[in-house]
Amino acid sequence: MQAIVQTEEKNTASLELQEVPTPQLQPGEVLVEVKAAGINRADLLQSQGNYPPPPGASEIFGLECAGIIVDAGDTDRQVGEEVACLLSGGAYAEYVAVPAGQLMPIPAGYSFVEAASIVEVACTVWSNIGMLAGLKKGDTFLIHGGAGGIGTFAIQMGKALGATVAVTAGSAEKLATCKELGADILINYREEDFAEVLKNKANVILDIIGAKYLGQNVKAMAPDGHMVVIGFQGGIKGELNLGLLLAKRGTISATALRSREVADKARIVKSTVENIWPLLEDGTISHHIDHTLPLAEAGAALMKLEEGSVTGKLVLEV
Amino acid sequence: MQAIVQTEEKNTASLELQEVPTPQLQPGEVLVEVKAAGINRADLLQSQGNYPPPPGASEIFGLECAGIIVDAGDTDRQVGEEVACLLSGGAYAEYVAVPAGQLMPIPAGYSFVEAASIVEVACTVWSNIGMLAGLKKGDTFLIHGGAGGIGTFAIQMGKALGATVAVTAGSAEKLATCKELGADILINYREEDFAEVLKNKANVILDIIGAKYLGQNVKAMAPDGHMVVIGFQGGIKGELNLGLLLAKRGTISATALRSREVADKARIVKSTVENIWPLLEDGTISHHIDHTLPLAEAGAALMKLEEGSVTGKLVLEV
Ligand SMILES: NC(=O)c1ccc[n+]([C@@H]2O[C@H](COP(=O)([O-])OP(=O)(O)OC[C@H]3O[C@@H](n4cnc5c(N)ncnc54)[C@H](OP(=O)(O)O)[C@@H]3O)[C@@H](O)[C@H]2O)c1
Ligand SMILES: NC(=O)c1ccc[n+]([C@@H]2O[C@H](COP(=O)([O-])OP(=O)(O)OC[C@H]3O[C@@H](n4cnc5c(N)ncnc54)[C@H](OP(=O)(O)O)[C@@H]3O)[C@@H](O)[C@H]2O)c1
Numbered sequence: 001m002q003a004i005v006q007t008e009e010k011n012t013a014s015l016e017l018q019e020v021p022t023p024q025l026q027p028g029e030v031l032v033e034v035k036a037a038g039i040n041r042a043d044l045l046q047s048q049g050n051y052p053p054p055p056g057a058s059e060i061f062g063l064e065c066a067g068i069i070v071d072a073g074d075t076d077r078q079v080g081e082e083v084a085c086l087l088s089g090g091a092y093a094e095y096v097a098v099p100a101g102q103l104m105p106i107p108a109g110y111s112f113v114e115a116a117s118i119v120e121v122a123c124t125v126w127s128n129i130g131m132l133a134g135l136k137k138g139d140t141f142l143i144h145g146g147a148g149g150i151g152t153f154a155i156q157m158g159k160a161l162g163a164t165v166a167v168t169a170g171s172a173e174k175l176a177t178c179k180e181l182g183a184d185i186l187i188n189y190r191e192e193d194f195a196e197v198l199k200n201k202a203n204v205i206l207d208i209i210g211a212k213y214l215g216q217n218v219k220a221m222a223p224d225g226h227m228v229v230i231g232f233q234g235g236i237k238g239e240l241n242l243g244l245l246l247a248k249r250g251t252i253s254a255t256a257l258r259s260r261e262v263a264d265k266a267r268i269v270k271s272t273v274e275n276i277w278p279l280l281e282d283g284t285i286s287h288h289i290d291h292t293l294p295l296a297e298a299g300a301a302l303m304k305l306e307e308g309s310v311t312g313k314l315v316l317e318v
Numbered sequence: 319m320q321a322i323v324q325t326e327e328k329n330t331a332s333l334e335l336q337e338v339p340t341p342q343l344q345p346g347e348v349l350v351e352v353k354a355a356g357i358n359r360a361d362l363l364q365s366q367g368n369y370p371p372p373p374g375a376s377e378i379f380g381l382e383c384a385g386i387i388v389d390a391g392d393t394d395r396q397v398g399e400e401v402a403c404l405l406s407g408g409a410y411a412e413y414v415a416v417p418a419g420q421l422m423p424i425p426a427g428y429s430f431v432e433a434a435s436i437v438e439v440a441c442t443v444w445s446n447i448g449m450l451a452g453l454k455k456g457d458t459f460l461i462h463g464g465a466g467g468i469g470t471f472a473i474q475m476g477k478a479l480g481a482t483v484a485v486t487a488g489s490a491e492k493l494a495t496c497k498e499l500g501a502d503i504l505i506n507y508r509e510e511d512f513a514e515v516l517k518n519k520a521n522v523i524l525d526i527i528g529a530k531y532l533g534q535n536v537k538a539m540a541p542d543g544h545m546v547v548i549g550f551q552g553g554i555k556g557e558l559n560l561g562l563l564l565a566k567r568g569t570i571s572a573t574a575l576r577s578r579e580v581a582d583k584a585r586i587v588k589s590t591v592e593n594i595w596p597l598l599e600d601g602t603i604s605h606h607i608d609h610t611l612p613l614a615e616a617g618a619a620l621m622k623l624e625e626g627s628v629t630g631k632l633v634l635e636v
Contacts, residue, residue: 210560210561211560214558214560229560229563229564230564232560232561232564236559236560236561237557237558237559237560237561238557238558238560239555239556239557239558240532240555240556240557240558240570241554242528242529242532242547242550242554242555242556242572243528243550243554243555245547245570245571245572246547246548246550246572246573246574247574247577248572249571249572249573249574249577249578250571250572251569251570251571252558252563252569252570252571253563253567253568253569253570254560254563254564254566254567254568255564255567256564256565256567259565259567260567
C-alpha cells in the first residue's frame with residue numbers, strides 16, 4: 001500500500017509517500033481502507049522527534065481517520081461498514097489496522113472528511129471533562145485556549161452539558177470566536193489575570209498550558225474542583241501549593257489518550273459515541289475544517305500547522 | 319453544661335473545664351450527651367492557633383464522640399439511641415449538637431470509648447481511599463507513616479480490600495507494627511528511597527507528608543494512579559512535574575473532612591458505615607487505644623500528644 005514515511009529524522013519536510021507493506025491484522029483488529037485522516041499537533045511533534053509512538057503502535061503517522069472496513073479479521077464487524085477510527089498511529093496511509101473497540105459509526109450526515117476531523121478532539125475532551133472530571137449542569141468550566149482545536153470543541157460541549165463556560169485567549173478576535181460558540185466569560189490572557197476573574201469559581205478546568213498556569217489554576221479552582229492538564233505549552237515543572245489545593249479539596253489530573261491500553265480506549269470510544277455523537281448529529285456541536293489536502297501533501301500540511309496560520313482542522317484525503 | 323474552654327490563645331496548657339451554655343439545636347440536628355470524645359492531632363493544632371474551626375462550627379474542641387441522643391429535635395431519630403458522631407467541633411463537652419447525617423450506630427461490640435476513637439480515622443481513610451481514589455483488589459497501596467493513627471487504620475483497610483500494602487516509617491520497630499497489621503512492603507524512609515522501591519507501582523497513595531514527598535510520590539505512582547494528600551508534615555509547596563504526571567495519567571487530590579458541608583459529610587458517613595462498620599464488627603480492622611483521661615484533663619492529653627510518646631489513640635471520658 002501507499003503510506004507517508006519520514007525519510008529524515010526530525011525533518012518535517014521529509015515526509016513522503018512510499019510503498020510499504022499493508023498492515024497484518026492482530027486478533028481483535030479489522031482492516032480499514034482510509035478515506036480521510038485528521039491532522040493533529042501531535043503529528044507535528046512526532047515529525048520533530050518529540051512524540052514517539054507508544055510501544056507496539058504503528059510507526060506511520062496519524063491518530064484518527066474515517067474509511068471502510070475491507071477485512072473484518074476475527075471480529076464480528078462487517079466488510080463494507082463505514083467507520084471513524086481512534087488510532088495510536090497509522091492513519092496517513094491507504095490502509096490501517098484498527099482494534100474493533102476503537103471503531104465508531106460515522107455520525108449521521110457527516111462525510112468521511114468531517115468524521116476524520118472530529119475523532120481525536122471528541123474523545124480527548126469527553127474522556128477528560130465528561131468521564132474524568134464529571135462536568136455537570138451549573139458548573140463553571142474554564143477552558144484555556146478557547147479558540148484552539150480542543151477549545152472550540154470544549155466550549156460547545158460545555159454549553160451542551162449546561163455549564164457556564166469561561167475561556168482564555170490571546171486576542172479580541174479569538175475571544176469573539178469563543179463567544180459565537182457560546183462562551184459566557186471571555187478573558188484576554190494578555191490583559192487580565194484569569195485567576196482573579198474566576199477566583200474560587202471554576203469547578204472544572206481544561207488546561208493546555210501546564211506549569212505556567214498551575215498556581216493560577218489552583219487559585220481559580222472552586223471547592224471540590226477538578227483540573228485536567230493535557231498540554232504543556234507553558235512548560236512542565238511548576239510549583240504546587242498543596243495547602244491551597246487542600247483548602248479547595250481540589251484534584252489535578254494529567255492525561256493522554258494515545259498511551260492508553262486497547263481496553264481503556266474502547267471504554268472511552270464507547271462513552272464518546274453514546275454521549276457526543278448525538279450532539280454532532282443534531283448540530284449542537286459543529287466541526288470546523290480549514291481545508292483538505294491529498295495524502296501526499298502530509299508534510300506540507302504539518303508545516304502549515306507549524307506556521308500557525310490554520311484556524312480549523314486540516315484533513316488529508318486518501 | 320460543662321465544657322473545655324481555652325482561656326489563653328495559642329496556649330495548649332490553658333484548656334480548662336468551665337460552665338458554658340448548652341448548644342441550641344438547629345434544624346436537622348439532635349442533642350447528644352457525650353460519653354467519650356476522641357482526641358486528634360487537629361485539636362492540638364487548633365489549641366496552638368493553627369487550625370481555626372470552619373465558619374459556623376462550634377468553638378469547642380473535638381471532632382468525634384460517642385454518646386446518647388437526649389433531644390431528637392425535628393429529626394426522626396430516637397431519644398435514648400446510642401450513637402457515634404462525626405463533628406466539626408464540640409466534642410470536649412457534656413453535650414453536643416449533631417446534624418442527623420453525621421450520626422452513626424455504635425459498631426456492635428464497641429464501647430463508647432472505642433467508638434469515639436474510630437470515627438475520624440474511619441471517615442478520613444474511607445472517604446479518601448475507598449470513595450475518592452477507589453482502591454481495589456490487586457492494587458498496590460502506598461501509605462506514608464504506616465505506624466501512625468491514620469496509617470494503622472489504612473493498612474488494615476487496604477488488606478481488607480485485597481490490596482498489596484506498602485508503608486513507610488522511621489524505625490524498624492514501627493515497621494514491625496505495620497507488618498503485624500498486614501503490611502506487605504516495609505520501607506524505612508531513613509534508609510531507603512520509597513520512590514525507587516515502588517517506581518511506577520503504586521496505584522493509590524495516602525500521603526501525610528506533602529511537599530517533601532511530592533516528586534517521589536509521582537515517581538512511585540503506577541499508570542492511572544491516584545494520590546491523596548491529607549497532611550503536610552513535610553511542607554506545603556513543592557515542585558510538580560506535570561510531564562511525569564501525564565506520562566502516568568496520574569491524579570493528585572488534597573482533601574480535608576472538617577471543611578465539608580453537612581450534606582457532603584452525611585454522604586461520607588453513610589458510605590463509611592456501610593463499608594467499614596462490618597470490618598470493625600468482625601475484627602478485620604482493630605482499634606488501638608493508648609489510654610483514656612477524664613474530660614477535665616483535655617489540655618494535658620493534648621500536651622502528651624505533642625510530646626510524641628502516644629502510640630494509640632487518646633480518648634476523653636465524660
Ligand atoms: N493529552 C492529550 O490527550 C491531548 C490530546 C489532544 C491535544 N492535546 C494538547 O492540547 C493542546 C491544544 O491542542 P489544540 O489542537 O487545541 O491546539 P491549537 O489549536 O494550536 O490551540 C492551542 C491554543 O492555545 C492558545 N494559547 C497559547 N498560549 C496561551 C496562553 N498562555 N493562555 C491561553 N491560551 C493560550 C492559542 O490561542 P492564542 O493564540 O489565543 O494564544 C491556541 O488557540 C496542545 O498542547 C496539544 O498537544 C493533548
Ligand atoms: N485532611 C484530613 O482530613 C485529615 C484527617 C486526619 C488526619 N490528617 C493528617 O494526617 C496526618 C497523620 O495523622 P495521624 O493521626 O496518623 O498522626 P500520627 O499518629 O502522629 O502519625 C504520623 C506519622 O507520620 C510518620 N512520619 C513522620 N515523618 C515521616 C516521613 N518523612 N515519612 C513517612 N512517615 C513519616 C510518623 O512515623 P515515624 O515516627 O515513623 O516517622 C507517624 O507515625 C496528620 O498530619 C494529620 O493532620 C488529615
